Amino acid sequence: MISDDQRAALEAVSLNPAVTPDDVWRPSPHNVPELHEKVAAEILRGVARARTDDTSMPLGVAMQGRAGAGKTHLLGAVRERIQREGGYFFLVDMVSGKTFWESVALALVEGMGRAHVGWGTQLKTFLRRLTPQLGLPVEVRDAIAGAQPVTRAQLDTFIRALRERDREVGRDAQDTARALVLHGAIDFEAQDVGYAHLISEPGDPAARAQWGLSAAIRTPQQVVQDISRLMALTLDPTVIAVDQLDTLFAQTSTSLLNHHQGLEDGQAKVLGPIADGLLKLRDITRRTLVVVSCLPDTWVLLTRTAPTPVGDRFRTATLPDRIPTPEIGQAIVAKRLAAAFAGPRFEPPHPTWPIASAAFADAPTLTPRALLRRVDRHIAWCRDRDEVVELDRLIDGADSTPTVSAVRGGTGDPTTDERRLHELDARFAELVEAADVSAAVDPAGEDEHLPPLLAAGLAAWIAEQSPTGATYKYDPPPGRKPALHGRLIEVLDEATENEAHWCFRAIAHPNAIAVTARVKAACTLAGLDRDLPQRRLILLRNGPWPTGKRTTEVLNGFDAAGGLRCAVPEADLRVFAALRVMAAEPSTALQEWLVARRPASGTELFRTVLPGPDGTRGGAPPTTPDDGEPPSPDSGPDPTNVPVADVAGGPSTGAAPAPVPADPVDLAVDASGRPVGLGRTVDGGHPFTVPLESLRRHAVVFAGSGSGKTVLIRRLVEECAREGVSAIVLDPNNDLARLGDAWPDPPGGWGPGDADRAADYLAHTEVVVWTPRVSAGRPLSFQPLPDFTSLRDWPDEFDQAVRSAVEALAPRAGVDRSSRLAQQGKAVLTEALQAYARSGMVGLPGFTEFLSDLPEGVSRLARAGKLAEELAEALKAAMVTDPLFGGVGAPADPGLLLTPSAGRRARVSVISFVGLTSDQERQSFVNQLQMALFAWIKRHPAGDRPLGGLFVMDEAQTLAPSTGTTACTASSIALAAQARKYGLGLVFATQAPKGLHNQISGNATTQFFGLLNAPAQIDAARQLAEAKGGRLPDIGLLNSGEFYAAGEGFSFVKVRTPLCLTHHPKAPLTPEEVVARARPAG
Incomplete structure (x- = not known):
């Protein structure tokens, strides 16, 4: 049995191995400098050059590392160091190749509202440092820095002094300088005027003129250049870090794939503007170091698509694939656990309890993320078993740690468990009743009060999804005046950092110009794009939207790009408020209660826009205490009901009873x-295992005879x-x-x-x-055609299934060629199959009849009817000549x-x-x-x-x-x-x-990678390995059964596989x- 003190300590552990970009802005007491000291030193050398020399532009740093190596964590540590030494830091989430400069400009504007050492925000710090250099009176300094209401006269005084300080910068950047002051002003209307200019929105011409801004609208690239030149006047360096390139690339590749576009051309279209933008970003900024964070493969692709050699402007710095030493691995865990154990009144036997010191001998085989996940899994197992067993191996020990149940916190006594759930029911009802959420839907308070409520709701929703096996995370509450109020992220492929996003932005402001600016900023930061269906943006508003010409134009564009507009009921916000309080109250039964009751999934907002338990949009409402277990995903028809006689083969005879x-x-x-054992490493003879879950992300074997x-x-x-x-x-x-x-x-x-x-x-x-x-x-x-019924409510999957079917049917119908007539036939085939699938009909014979008498309106082509008849005849002929294609026999x-x-x-x-x-x-x-x-x-x-x-x-x-x-x-x-x-x-x-x-x-x-004999295949294998940071020096000399293996949490180890x-x-x-x-x- 675990003592109460031990349980409290273990419950306090939250390792969060996969950080989000927003975590960069939060203090991290967990940093272990030795882990990334070489890369950090390279970045800091560039910062030092930016600080001391304004005449030259320091080489940018391309920080490369595999998934889980700690790239985002290192950016957070660099941010802390730079701000502590007086510099500025900005983080660009590159969400679209089409909006490079919009993304950078918005990142600078958003980053101005982030905290800084000394004067609150980076914007206040910048203005507080600049105004004394201009010789302004104290009262003007206070107004310019946002401590007092600012007037037009004070703003004019600031601009005159700025132009005297630096004639060129003051002349070119004066509108942006005014906008920055207004953006940080006390008055809300002044803030909106400044914000609109900074995101290149026209805004209200009269309001611009009132504050002395010219009629000319600066482009996003000009805004970025203006801000950099202004900040350089304080003689302090700036770091602009560009992140999320891997997510963008993975999402774009999936989209190109779904639409059967040429991948190389498509990648060039996406990455080309980014590569060009990165080069120009370094050229137009002052006292600025540009840092790019990405996977090695992404950087290779960027360098290929850049218009000029990237190596001339960027220096590469590679993070180690694995933890360098056991001592560093031990320090990583010790720092995490020390922070968790600081709250409970508990003194652990040693710094890494319940992980034995000897276990860290395995740390060099893991990435930091994989290490933390292993530790987290063991701690969860201890909690679940109600006993503490120290883990003595990180690799072999995985075999002795069973999978933790999705719902933890049970005592084993049904009566006690039910009583604890009822207690939480009562507490939840009490908090919902008492919640006051009026500030969250007030235009003046939504930026401050709504994000924490959304974060609490998303955190609870994620906990409720634990039985599904999907991996979700969410952005913590953002900084001041954010473009987004919340974001849910589903990790689709950790290795490529492919993700699906649901972004939220509430807009209660009555002013049409303010609404337009907020919608535009939200679209930019969310990366909303019809071609990237994994990027979703939900705008929240209770009440009608403004109907001005510009606002209507922006909202129509938002709708056309796939955005969703909906209300946020007060009842939902009260639920989120209650969940926020409950999350802060210690309770070992909370996770069990969330899975059983599903309060967040039952809100109208989340039920409408987020995936349900079965992966479809729309979740199930929360169950009451009397409802028993929550509904399980629809399992569909039972395949064991198919009439088959004696379908199973035994181990040696081929006979076995039917299911x-x-x-x-x-x-x-x-x-x-449990991980499956696949041999031992050649170097050291250590057991080599592959986690079952990692096989969800597929495996490939490259090897010859x-x-x-x-x-x-x-x-x-x-x-x-x-x-x-x-x-x-x-x-x-x-x-x-x-x-x-x-x-x-x-x-x-x-x-x-x-x-x-x-x-x-x-x-x-x-x-x-x-x-x-x-x-x-x-x-x-x-069946030659699948049953599309289960996919009709899933646009992405439905589209993929239809396109796959069209590609299979096209050769049989004779429309797989590049001629004009064949392409027209393929278009009719596609439109007809889409209509047929949506109608609920199934089977190839039915589809050929559908083609023979194509309903009007199915196709946009003038000759669709005749083309469809020819397609039907070709498919019928193929069914006769190839019975398997025709679906002969019981499917x-x-x-x-x-x-x-x-x-x-x-x-x-x-x-x-x-x-x-x-x-x-x-x-x-x-x-x-x-x-x-x-x-x-x-x-x-x-x-x-x-x-x-x-x-x-x-x-x-x-x-x-x-x-x-x-x-x-x-x-x-x-x-x-x-x-x-x-x-x-x-x-x-x-x-x-x-x-x-x-x-x-x-x-x-x-x-x-196993033995290959042909020189061309050996070279191809080496190129594939090098793209992942590995080497295959003796790929043509391997013995039978020897392979180089790489996967999640480990990189290119030579193993000897068993018979x-x-x-x-x-x-x-x-x-x-x-x-x-x-x-x-x-």
Whole structure:
């Protein structure tokens, strides 16, 4: 049992391993200078040059580091150091390549309102330092700095003195200087005039003239130049840090992919303006150091698209991939825990309790983020078990730490637990009743009072989503006069820093000009763009919007870009206020109460705009104490109800009972979350493991003949099956159909315990071999068109599914060429399929009939009717000549392939290609399978399981090649981009590193590089590794079973993988042997 003091101490721990950009502005007592001392020193050297020399521009710093290396944390430490030494710091969230200068200008304006040592904000500090140099009287200084109301006469006096101090700057930047003073003024109307100028909005011409601003509107680039030149007059340096490039690049790549645009051209269009802007930013600023924070891959792409050599203006500084020493790892954890334990009256036995000092020997194998997550997971486990066990290994010890349940805080006594929930019900009701939220919807108070309420609501909403397994975070309350009042972030891919954003901005101001400026600023900071659907902006307003010409124009643009406008009910704000108070009150049952009651998810605002428990927009209302458990995501139809006789194959005979309908349908039947062991490191012989959850983010194996690639794939499938993870395995070479065969005798390549592991695998795993187009085996077919019904409410997924289907149908319909007529036919095919899918109809035969008599209004093309008839005839002919394409036979539900029979832990479905003799047939079948999987996993997500299932594609370069397209290219790319959200991990294997589509390999977090023989393939593999900061010096000399591996939390370690648990002789099975194995018994 944990003592009360220990429990309070553990409950106080909040490690927050993934910081947000807003955390840069908050004091961090956790900094360990030794972690990034070389990169920090490089930045500080640049700052020193900016401080001492105004005649030259210091080289910028390109700070590169992998995800989790601590880039954002280092920016926070640099910000503290620079401000403490008198400098200024600004952080640019680069949200769109189209609005580079708008983003930088807004970052400077927003950053002016951030705290600074001495006079409150950076703006006040700047003005307080500048005004004494101008010889202004004290009363004028106070007014200019915002301590007293400012008058037009005082503003004129300030500008005259500024022009005397520096004639050129005073002449060019006088309007911006006036705007900065007004922006920091006491009077709200004056603030709006200044703010409008600083974001290049015309504002009210009469109000501009009243304060002495000219009629000319400065461009965002001119505003940036003005502010930099003005701040340089104080002789203090400025750092402008550019962040979020990786998120922008990842989101843009996904968008380009979804719309089937050329990726290289699309990337150049996005990154080209950014590269050009970064070079110009350094050139037009004074006493300023520009720091770019990004992944190494992003910097390489930036340098390629820059109009001039970037190396001439930026110096690269790379953060270490992993923690340099055990001592630094120990210091990272000790500082975090010391801050947490400072509150409770508890003295830990040693600084890193409950992590033993010896455990940090493993720290050099981890990134800082991975280390903190490991520690956080262990502390949560201690809380959940109500006992403290010191962790003595960070790597091996992971095996002994079971996955923590999604809901913690239970005592084990149902009566006590229910009583504690009722107590929180009563407290919640009391706080909601007493809440006063009037200031949050008042124009004068919304900037100060609404952000904390939204932050409390988002924090509670995130806690309520813990059973879903999705990763969310939120921006803490922002600084003074923010452009956004809140932001929810879903982490889609940590390795590429791909995210989805929901941004919030309340606008209660009655003045149309003020509303216009606020909408424009919010759009800029949110990165609202119709081409980036992962960027969402919600404007909140209770009451009508102003109807002026300019305001209407801006709001129409906002709506066209995909923005959402809605009210924020007072009842919702009262809930957020209550949750804010409850979060500050210690309660071990709060997390359990949030998941059970779901108060934030039940608010009208969040129910309208945020994802529900099943991933659809709109959440469930909160349950009352009498409602029992919260509703679970819709699991859809049970695939075990499909009538199939004797579908499962046993370990050696191929016979097993059919699935029982009462069995659960979840992808993850019994996945415990323990990492799977895949051998040992060559250097040191340390165990090498891969967390199950990381396989959600996919894996790829680059290796040639004789490398041990097939053995590695088999062992990965076997170990996942032992953890309750079922798999679908494509077998093009007949060497995977033995996944259910025991070795005749224990092989010499087995390690300690492998015999027991093999027995466990064979006893609890059923292996089923499927033979599409071979009725003598176990035939398998899918509908050539998926059931789009489950995707209709999800625009992104619906669009991807339709486009994938069009790409598969186009070759069959003869419209996959570049001729004008073919492109017109493809356009009609696309429009018709969109309409057909939205109508709720399913099946290819029905679609051909739909085309034969195309309803009016479906297509915008004049010859649509005739083109549609020709498409219908071509598709009907293809259905006759290729029965598999026509969907002959009863179509299978993908769940059938992933659902084990009663008494079995997992099912491995091996799909043999013995009946698919041509690449076209194989590609067509895989496309049908992938489209069916795409729709099925949406209805059956893995939820809070670490991994729901595996889909293994050997010889993947033949299915999704890097050049040209196949029938399954689009669906492969869509599945790679979306499957991780629902818990399906993909494993790709290829002998040709550059032969696989880059959006397949680029979406794989875990990568294995094995023996390659051809010089061209060796060079390609080395280029891929170098892009991720690794080296493959002996890739052409590796022994069989040796691989270089890189993944989440570790980088390019050489490992020796174990022999597989099932029989794997040198010769593959013959087609006849495969069919015999697939044939159901009896």
